[in-house]
Amino acid sequence: MLTKKELKEYCIDARENYLAHISIDCVVFGFHEGTMKVLVLQMKDEGEWYLPGGFVLKNEPIEMAANRILKERTGLDEIFLQQFHVFGHPDRSKEHFDMYKDMLPEKENWFTNRFLTIGYYALVDFCDVNPAPDQFSTSCAWCDLNNVPPLKLDHTLILKTALDTLRVHLNYQPIGYNLMPGEFTMPELQKLYETILDKKLDRRNFQRRMLGFGILKRSEQLRKGGAHKAPYLYSFDLENYRAALIEGFKGSW
Amino acid sequence: MLTKKELKEYCIDARENYLAHISIDCVVFGFHEGTMKVLVLQMKDEGEWYLPGGFVLKNEPIEMAANRILKERTGLDEIFLQQFHVFGHPDRSKEHFDMYKDMLPEKENWFTNRFLTIGYYALVDFCDVNPAPDQFSTSCAWCDLNNVPPLKLDHTLILKTALDTLRVHLNYQPIGYNLMPGEFTMPELQKLYETILDKKLDRRNFQRRMLGFGILKRSEQLRKGGAHKAPYLYSFDLENYRAALIEGFKGSW
DNA sequence: TACAATTGTGTCTAATCTACACTATAGATT
DNA sequence: AATCTATAGTGTAGATTAGACACAATTGTA
Numbered sequence: 001m002l003t004k005k006e007l008k009e010y011c012i013d014a015r016e017n018y019l020a021h022i023s024i025d026c027v028v029f030g031f032h033e034g035t036m037k038v039l040v041l042q043m044k045d046e047g048e049w050y051l052p053g054g055f056v057l058k059n060e061p062i063e064m065a066a067n068r069i070l071k072e073r074t075g076l077d078e079i080f081l082q083q084f085h086v087f088g089h090p091d092r093s094k095e096h097f098d099m100y101k102d103m104l105p106e107k108e109n110w111f112t113n114r115f116l117t118i119g120y121y122a123l124v125d126f127c128d129v130n131p132a133p134d135q136f137s138t139s140c141a142w143c144d145l146n147n148v149p150p151l152k153l154d155h156t157l158i159l160k161t162a163l164d165t166l167r168v169h170l171n172y173q174p175i176g177y178n179l180m181p182g183e184f185t186m187p188e189l190q191k192l193y194e195t196i197l198d199k200k201l202d203r204r205n206f207q208r209r210m211l212g213f214g215i216l217k218r219s220e221q222l223r224k225g226g227a228h229k230a231p232y233l234y235s236f237d238l239e240n241y242r243a244a245l246i247e248g249f250k251g252s253w
Numbered sequence: 254m255l256t257k258k259e260l261k262e263y264c265i266d267a268r269e270n271y272l273a274h275i276s277i278d279c280v281v282f283g284f285h286e287g288t289m290k291v292l293v294l295q296m297k298d299e300g301e302w303y304l305p306g307g308f309v310l311k312n313e314p315i316e317m318a319a320n321r322i323l324k325e326r327t328g329l330d331e332i333f334l335q336q337f338h339v340f341g342h343p344d345r346s347k348e349h350f351d352m353y354k355d356m357l358p359e360k361e362n363w364f365t366n367r368f369l370t371i372g373y374y375a376l377v378d379f380c381d382v383n384p385a386p387d388q389f390s391t392s393c394a395w396c397d398l399n400n401v402p403p404l405k406l407d408h409t410l411i412l413k414t415a416l417d418t419l420r421v422h423l424n425y426q427p428i429g430y431n432l433m434p435g436e437f438t439m440p441e442l443q444k445l446y447e448t449i450l451d452k453k454l455d456r457r458n459f460q461r462r463m464l465g466f467g468i469l470k471r472s473e474q475l476r477k478g479g480a481h482k483a484p485y486l487y488s489f490d491l492e493n494y495r496a497a498l499i500e501g502f503k504g505s506w
Numbered sequence: 507t508a509c510a511a512t513t514g515t516g517t518c519t520a521a522t523c524t525a526c527a528c529t530a531t532a533g534a535t536t
Numbered sequence: 537a538a539t540c541t542a543t544a545g546t547g548t549a550g551a552t553t554a555g556a557c558a559c560a561a562t563t564g565t566a
Binding site: 019020021022056058059060061062063083085086088089090114116118168172 | 272273274275309311312313314315316336338339341342343367369371421425
């Protein structure tokens, strides 16, 4: 937790620079070694976990705010970001309220305000990320999606909603592009889909369908080193990929 | 436009009761005589058109705010409402800013603030609505979707985004339930789908598919009075309808 | 009474989805 | 080096679904 002095400084700064009552929270998805990962921060002292977030500068577009916040946490710029929901129940930040209310009078206290938070999800290449904690956290780290600890405030709900949205969007966007490294094998891509959808897919039908979209380029190279037959390496064909995005992907899984 | 005095009173009241920087705008869809309708308001004096909207009370959940706002405009309570996007560009309310900036000093002036607006779309039974103007408008009326006048601020974008969202949601929810009256014929329902999707559908295949969902009940009665063969009347089977909602509707149009 | 327009139902074909079989190959085992 | 094992690449038969269209039934009207 911040000292009283730190808190006071923070509040003065926040009040001056940020829009009141509005925050942004981000669910950053990465994919590594066959499992989905989410970026979480751990609170100083209490050790509680929460999602990366922040506020909107008074004259800043909200997408830019989300981008700025994530750049600070991941080192990455121009991340694939998708707004998905606003969480606006008056009690959603009650925990925060109780925690900070005795430290500063309410008039000056930024954290006892009510906040609506705009949820964004981000898809990133796991390997590109350099997790960095913020002012309130001791650590920022990837966490296995199947094994997320209880999160502060309504962040568990935010995460769940992001995941539900991602599943739906999977029907309309080839989401793999943002989550996979430049080169990958078909089984790796399939694993990603299986993780997001939380169900097994048929290897052969998956391959056919994926290739049917016409957005993958097969390299002549194979991924050697595995214990068995070496799979081909693929990459996204950016030109066709963009065209397909505009067309829209039809059909559900 | 409001007089200076009215504006001042409004601003004092707003400042006291509403969350700063946040507004709600609603796209209310209705369906009547084979065409989609949208509820719009006409500004006093200038005659410009805009979408029904309002602000969030300091201790009010945002869904409740949207509901309250729509109750004032339509007379209806517990409307089917769906949050779909936040519009947050800093310049989005520049028109408002320019219009009101000379009437009151910026410190007191509610309307020169930056507002993020949360977009909701609503689906209602056209016949149930009693359009009522708000404080800033001379009239509140249904407007043909194919023939919407230019709207104030970014409301044209908001409407377009709502419509795009509605099209996607059509794959996941039997949206007809909220837009159709209690009893309707299959051709009427088809017309609704055709209007939303903006394309012709095959009469026979539509019927088969619709009935395949198992959410319609056929009445023994026919709709007489038309110049030709009388079609059956249908209504939604609420029990199956709810079950289907949970299951999720698969497949795209 | 015949006609025009529309609705209810059926059916054929092509496309797609699903499940599974077979072959190929890299590394491990012997 | 020969064989084994697990996984990858490709193909195919059957079921399901989507799309196009034909035909009979029924309503009010000429």
